[in-house]
Amino acid sequence: MMSRQSISLTRPNDEWLKAQVDSEEYTSKSEVVNDLIRRAREVEEIRKKLIAAEESGFSDQMPEEIRDRAKARLKNAAKI
Template sequence: MSMHRKTFTLTEQQDNWVKGQVESGQFATDSEYIRDLIRRDQQVMERLATLRQALAQGESSGKPKPLDISAIKAAGRKRMKAAV
């Protein structure tokens, strides 16, 4: 994987925060910390896209039906008994 150099301007508070994360020993360098933040943001965005897709599928799946809580509980109990 090729690396690209970027320059960021941080406030003093932000810079102190990044330094603190490195000094805590969780990250070896500022760059490692920033890359970790980007990876986490990418994961959050992927999960959000998956959720949005599921919501859209749910909305387009047709008219909702009332829930039968008793049937749901019975099915859950049946699964629990089968798992034992």
């Protein structure tokens, strides 16, 4: 179930939304807005992970070890 919202847009933002729909990349303004929100949420998650990584300090692992562990995690995630 989707929640309905009413929002006010500036003319340039409304024209941009219309252009996205006119380009047939999206079928409605709502679809554009939902996609923008999804992308903003993804960026927020990446930002949180970067902050956590930065706060975790330095690693005593060699770059090759870090790379190999990351590749192994990606392979395992792809299997799921």
